[in-house]
Amino acid sequence: METTALWHLSASSTILKTTNIRNDHSVSCLIKSLYSLISTGTERLVAQGKVPDNLQEAMKVPYMEGSFGFPLTYGYSLVGEVIEGPEHLIGKNVHIMHPHQSMLYANQAHIAPIPEDIPSKRAVLVSNLETAVNAVWDSEVTVGEKVLVAGFGIIGALLCQILRKFPAIDLQVLEPNQTRREMARSWGFNVAETITLTEPSFDVAFNTSSHENGLQFCIDSVGYEGKVVELSWYGDQSVNINLGKSFHHLRKQIISSQVSQIPGHKLNRWDHQRRKALVFDLLKDPFFDELLTDEISFQDSPVFFQDLRNGTIDSIGTTIKY
Template sequence: MAPSECALNGVNLPVPGPQDCVIRTLWSGISRGTERLVFEGRVPPSEHERMRAPFQEGDFPFPVKYGYCAVGEVEAGPAEMLGETVFCLHPHQDRFIAAPDRLLIVPKNVPARRAVLAANMETALNAHWDAASGPGDRITVVGGGVLGLLVAWIAARLPGAEVTLVDIDPRRAGIAAALGFGFALPNEAPGDADLVFHASASAPGLATAIAAAGFEARIVELSWYGEGAVPAPLGGAFHSKRLQLISSQVGQVAPSRRPRWSYGRRAAAAMALLADDRLDALISEEIPFTEAASRLPDILSKDWTGLTGVLRY
């Protein structure tokens, strides 16, 4: 395998243990930001171990079986799990085996198709914990991909919060309105924000985020850029405004919650947040799993303008 190539391969499932579950996959989500870096071979050697997906096979750069947004039905396993719809951090695969403690039961009020957004919702939730966002805050989110939209959606649920999504694509305005928050193009972005989230994975987006921040505001960097250096405009008013630039990453529970929250509790909270029919708008394309090899390159290209692509099994 080489950069920007993908293929469907048959594998033999291992013999399940007495407590293992056999899951028939219904849907899997394509986490475009991370999977594009993997697809292009841009995971830095220093991050090869930290970036391994829980059920990944192979090693970076290639070949690897990757992905972490699978939803399926338990068709064999412990009696209490049979027939349950579950979410698992598993690569794209039509059947797989996992222990019950690696599975998250999808609530009845969350459709299986929408449940593929659970990993992104968990990242958005953790970002708000890192940011210490609160009621009444003026919040700007730069980058209208799925993660940015989910961060803005959570922010808009804070009482009295003024939330603006900033993106270069004016078509995001309609989605922002449907989800309950404002929209602006970069040259119209409001200034003096109490809190800014950056999720565009671009240097111009980071510059917009810094410019949008008010005095002593916090900028939460959610983008992961992979290999290469990213210019950041730390001149100008960055120091005189006493800005904070912090990172947020879902691999660890935010320090403010870590003493009390397990990964499982955080994942369940994120899944419960998906019980909103408006979030179906974040899934913009369905692909039959049998066509994944031919169609994934388009979704993972820099020119794709959709939101979440899902594989239908």
């Protein structure tokens, strides 16, 4: 079976490479790819070769080929149609964590059938929405709180959509990029380029900006025992923050949030399957289609990654169409 996969050859080169794949005893389904989502923050760092040596094993994704030292395939949210496999899956659209690739074999245990009332393109948001759900759980945000989201990329936008479903939440978005601010306003969010603080007043702040300035503002913005949830991943870049202001005096908390593990206080009732079922239920809302702002063909994806390395991409959600 012939397939085409996206390969990062170096920190400056991405190509499409066609090879033959075959089934083996560890896999059971042949999937024809329909869409995949480019998670720009993480995938920019991968394409630039900025994955730290000590995290390379943890950062591997299922079915990835090569290594972070290049060359490698990467990507982690793909939707396709099962064309060979168990009879009950034939013709079904499924979600799988897999690098960007046109055809693939996958273990039945690694795929999730998509409910029929969720369009295949919208379903590429599954993995990132799981990240946003985990962050809300980590924050323990509740009714009536004042909440800041710094950064309105795909994770920030997904977070905002979940948070505004909470009763009486006072939600403020901080985003320096004009294009993204205009999108956020068009979707009804309260967004600003800068926020002047007279005093720390937010109960919870989420940093999705992938920048130390966003993290610093989040720290400075929360009040007594306020929580800062850090979702940005910086790769091998150092981050400088100032903890000498009110951080200790006001007993502020910085919480790391990451999708691969269910938060400890949820583990007695939740597992990955239940979380995915929740995400599918959330994705029944057609608003999520609005967040997929750009679509590119698979053939154009190497050019996109070059622009991504150069920092010229300001879209919120970019999908590859196969």
